[in-house]
Amino acid sequence: xxxxxxxxxxxxxxxSRDSLCFGYADTxxxxxxxxxxxxxRLARVFRQRPEHSWCLVAQDTHLFAQCFFALLxxxxxxxxxxxAKRGMLEELSGNFEAIATDEQHLLEQGFATVFLPEYVxxxxxxxxxxxxxxxxxxxxxxxxxxxxxxxxGSTGDIKAVHKTxxxxxxxxxxxxxxxxxxxxxxxxxxxxxxQHIYGLLFAxxxxxxxxxxxxxxxxxxxxxxxxILSRHRGEKGQAKNILVSSPxxxxxxxxxxxxxxxxxxxxxxxxxxxPCARETVADLWKRGALEVTEVFGSTETxxxxxxxxxxxxxxxxxxxxxxxxxxxxxxxxxxxxxVCSPFFSEDSELENSCFVMGDSVELSDDxxxxxxxxxxxxxxxxxxxxxPAEMESLLCSHPHVAEASVxxxxxxxxxxxxxxxxxxxLVPSKEGWDVYSRTSRQSFLAELKTLLxxxxxxxxxxxxxxxxxxxxxxxxxKRVAAEIRVLCAAPIASRCEPExxxxxxxxxxxxxxxxxxxxxxxxxxxxxxxxVVPGYLLVEWSLDSFRRxxxxxAEAQRFESVKFRRMLLPNERCVLELRYSRGATRFEFTYxxxxxxxxxxxxxxxxxxxxxxxxxxxxxxxxxxxEGEERKEEVPVLPKxxxxxxxxxx
Amino acid sequence: xxxQLEQEIKELIVSTLALEEVTPAEIESEQILFGEGLGxxxxxxxxxxxxxxxxxxxxxxxxxEETRQSFACVSNLAKFVSEKRASA
Numbered sequence: 001x002x003x004x005x006x007x008x009x010x011x012x013x014x015x016s017r018d019s020l021c022f023g024y025a026d027t028x029x030x031x032x033x034x035x036x037x038x039x040x041r042l043a044r045v046f047r048q049r050p051e052h053s054w055c056l057v058a059q060d061t062h063l064f065a066q067c068f069f070a071l072l073x074x075x076x077x078x079x080x081x082x083x084a085k086r087g088m089l090e091e092l093s094g095n096f097e098a099i100a101t102d103e104q105h106l107l108e109q110g111f112a113t114v115f116l117p118e119y120v121x122x123x124x125x126x127x128x129x130x131x132x133x134x135x136x137x138x139x140x141x142x143x144x145x146x147x148x149x150x151x152x153g154s155t156g157d158i159k160a161v162h163k164t165x166x167x168x169x170x171x172x173x174x175x176x177x178x179x180x181x182x183x184x185x186x187x188x189x190x191x192x193x194x195q196h197i198y199g200l201l202f203a204x205x206x207x208x209x210x211x212x213x214x215x216x217x218x219x220x221x222x223x224x225x226x227x228i229l230s231r232h233r234g235e236k237g238q239a240k241n242i243l244v245s246s247p248x249x250x251x252x253x254x255x256x257x258x259x260x261x262x263x264x265x266x267x268x269x270x271x272x273x274x275p276c277a278r279e280t281v282a283d284l285w286k287r288g289a290l291e292v293t294e295v296f297g298s299t300e301t302x303x304x305x306x307x308x309x310x311x312x313x314x315x316x317x318x319x320x321x322x323x324x325x326x327x328x329x330x331x332x333x334x335x336x337x338x339v340c341s342p343f344f345s346e347d348s349e350l351e352n353s354c355f356v357m358g359d360s361v362e363l364s365d366d367x368x369x370x371x372x373x374x375x376x377x378x379x380x381x382x383x384x385x386x387x388p389a390e391m392e393s394l395l396c397s398h399p400h401v402a403e404a405s406v407x408x409x410x411x412x413x414x415x416x417x418x419x420x421x422x423x424x425x426l427v428p429s430k431e432g433w434d435v436y437s438r439t440s441r442q443s444f445l446a447e448l449k450t451l452l453x454x455x456x457x458x459x460x461x462x463x464x465x466x467x468x469x470x471x472x473x474x475x476x477x478k479r480v481a482a483e484i485r486v487l488c489a490a491p492i493a494s495r496c497e498p499e500x501x502x503x504x505x506x507x508x509x510x511x512x513x514x515x516x517x518x519x520x521x522x523x524x525x526x527x528x529x530x531x532v533v534p535g536y537l538l539v540e541w542s543l544d545s546f547r548r549x550x551x552x553x554a555e556a557q558r559f560e561s562v563k564f565r566r567m568l569l570p571n572e573r574c575v576l577e578l579r580y581s582r583g584a585t586r587f588e589f590t591y592x593x594x595x596x597x598x599x600x601x602x603x604x605x606x607x608x609x610x611x612x613x614x615x616x617x618x619x620x621x622x623x624x625x626x627e628g629e630e631r632k633e634e635v636p637v638l639p640k641x642x643x644x645x646x647x648x649x650x
Numbered sequence: 651x652x653x654q655l656e657q658e659i660k661e662l663i664v665s666t667l668a669l670e671e672v673t674p675a676e677i678e679s680e681q682i683l684f685g686e687g688l689g690x691x692x693x694x695x696x697x698x699x700x701x702x703x704x705x706x707x708x709x710x711x712x713x714x715e716e717t718r719q720s721f722a723c724v725s726n727l728a729k730f731v732s733e734k735r736a737s738a
Contacts, residue, residue, distance in 0.1 A: 382693055411668050413697060442671065449689070458684075458691030464670065 004211030005176055007169050009140040011208060012036055012069065023062055023214035024187060027231065035066060038120040042070030045119050051097035051112060053077045057084045057195060058102045062216045063116045064194055065204050067100050072165065077146040080195050091158065095148065142166045149197050151299035161299045162345060170342040171201060171302045172209045174326045180210060183267050186241035187232040189215045191225060191249040197299045198272045202244040222253040229261040240267030247271055248473040250292060251280040259288025268293055274478055279402040279429060281309045296322050301355050302343035304328055321368040330369055337361035337369065379408055381420050382459045391456065398451055400432030405471050405484050411463065423464035423488040427471060436467065441517060464488055469501035469513060498541055501573065510549050510578040516570050533568040538599045542576060542589035550580050555606040562601030574598055655728045666701040667694050679725040695721060708734040
């Protein structure tokens with residue numbers, strides 16, 4: 001345990017911690033004394049406010065931490081929304097009276113607000129301001145310090161979970177007991193948001209109690225994480241930093257990034273929010289000898305258990321067992337994981353002071369446990385009880401599969417109405433990709449279909465299969481059902497369409513990672529013995545994607561400056577980028593791969609709005625006249641032979 | 651005639667059941683439709699029955715051994731449909 005460890009309730013009881021390092025704002029070292037001064041200043045502000053329940057949402061982790069304790073010292077109740085989105089705050093607005101934030105955009109939303117930077121300007125934090133204001137030198141009354149955190153269930157509904165400082169103090173002490181001895185006073189850097197319980201505990205409260213410096217913001221990009229870690233190697237180059245992370249981050253460290261900074265400067269890498277895929281663990285081990293400490297928990301229970309998966313080998317026999325954290329007791333209630341610990345309230349949804357989680361579990365004799373899947377995802381398909389998790393874990397047992405997500409979709413059956421069908425979004429393992437690329441989609445899937453047919457009855461067998469590069473995850477590492485369903489619902493019926501491997505959709509820009517199917521229907525005869533994806537298909541795909549994401553009814557008026565630079569071959573992957581400003585009459589598309597541009601062009605849209613139809617038609621005609629010269633080079637809409645010929649000439 | 655009917659039935663199967671891994675042309679007339687063959691299931695069978703009824707006005711006795719045989723493959727279905735239509 002750290003020498004400077006102190007309970008959260010006693011943090012400000014005296015000034016003995018003032019010389020400790022509280023954190024770094026980029027490279028500037030801040031003392032605990034300046035932190036304490038900031039807390040005092042804010043506490044004075046809050047004491048003068050009549051509101052009792054405060055919504056706290058801040059980007060800056062230092063401001064967040066100061067405000068957190070200032071609110072508690074002022075006797076206020078804290079509510080931590082999952083994010084600062086307007087819709088979210090409106091949904092929660094019945095639970096709070098005012099907002100404390102550093103987000104400018106919240107000031108004009110009609111809420112009562114305290115804008116934190118106004119009271120704690122960041123530069124002044126670097127000045128040791130311990131003499132500025134003194135907090136009452138008494139400990140906080142932990143049981144009266146109320147904090148509400150939220151969890152979004154897998155169904156998307158939001159649920160409030162009530163905590164007090166007693167729970168946080170108990171958990172922070174358990175974390176220090178479990179890992180404190182092997183951690184020195186390195187920097188705590190986080191890739192997860194502190195508005196959620198995992199980030200709050202691991203990246204804010206635990207470091208504060210243990211006297212470990214906190215970085216001033218969550219860092220989401222691996223490149224930035226690597227560079228900050230490199231900068232904080234300590235005087236002798238042996239600082240032992242702590243990375244608080246999640247599968248969403250760890251599975252997305254680009255291959256070109258050197259993992260040395262992670263390895264050399266991290267004493268430990270934590271991951272929570274969801275299980276780390278075996279492939280991620282194996283990959284990090286292979287690339288940089290990185291080991292990931294996974295924490296299992298929930299908003300309701302706080303931390304429950306931890307594990308370090310066996311590295312270097314994908315086989316995980318017996319190594320995916322979780323060991324409970326100190327003070328946590330686990331048992332099995334009707335096959336579900338039941339948790340008893342001092343980290344949560346006695347009064348909420350308890351059975352014999354145990355919280356029963358939605359995970360089915362297998363206990364081992366030594367007190368550890370294995371999670372078999374989410375038990376609450378039992379659905380009915382054609383009157384049969386069906387556990388998507390069971391199918392997922394069977395699929396994942398096959399060496400060709402890295403990850404799988406099983407969804408229930410509605411399939412239109414014309415006049416027969418709608419039928420629920422099972423769909424699979426599958427991420428092949430490295431071996432699986434090899435097989436997939438060498439053979440056909442059909443033969444790749446055949447083995448998996450046989451595997452499932454051996455356990456599930458006919459109506460439960462997947463009708464749709466989608467192969468993807470990754471399962472869409474939220475920044476907290478949770479699977480994003482909505483995006484998974486979009487991927488599953490995208491048609492491949494004609495086999496004239498690419499497979500969508502990933503989606504990155506911003507307001508005006510869409511990046512789709514796609515793969516030309518090996519068995520693309522139009523390939524037969526194009527060209528015999530040398531299959532190439534026809535150029536007109538690339539243009540069509542861009543228009544199809546535009547319809548899917550921007551405007552369902554869009555129709556092309558004409559195509560401009562379409563250039564085919566390189567050929568796309570079946571099985572090849574590439575990125576399709578669409579750029580479109582809302583309201584514009586055209587969009588640009590570009591197909592890229594690692595080495596450059598394959599194809600690019602512009603699509604001019606036919607005006608659709610009936611209100612100003614006449615006007616825009618006239619304008620379009622003027623456009624046409626004005627651009628007469630250029631137009632000769634344009635590609636007309638649809639005569640496909642033309643494109644093929646152009647392709648043939650290349 | 652029977653070839654044309656088989657083609658129609660293949661199209662009906664693909665469109666009614668929203669099959670996406672196969673086109674009408676790829677279904678072989680003798681290919682087993684259910685289970686390991688084309689992978690149709692019991693709900694598909696019901697839906698196919700309804701679709702055949704709508705298109706050809708034939709009724710299907712779901713319990714009979716004859717029906718089971720008829721639904722085995724496209725060529726059996728085509729025979730079944732043309733017989734039913736002839737006797738109607």
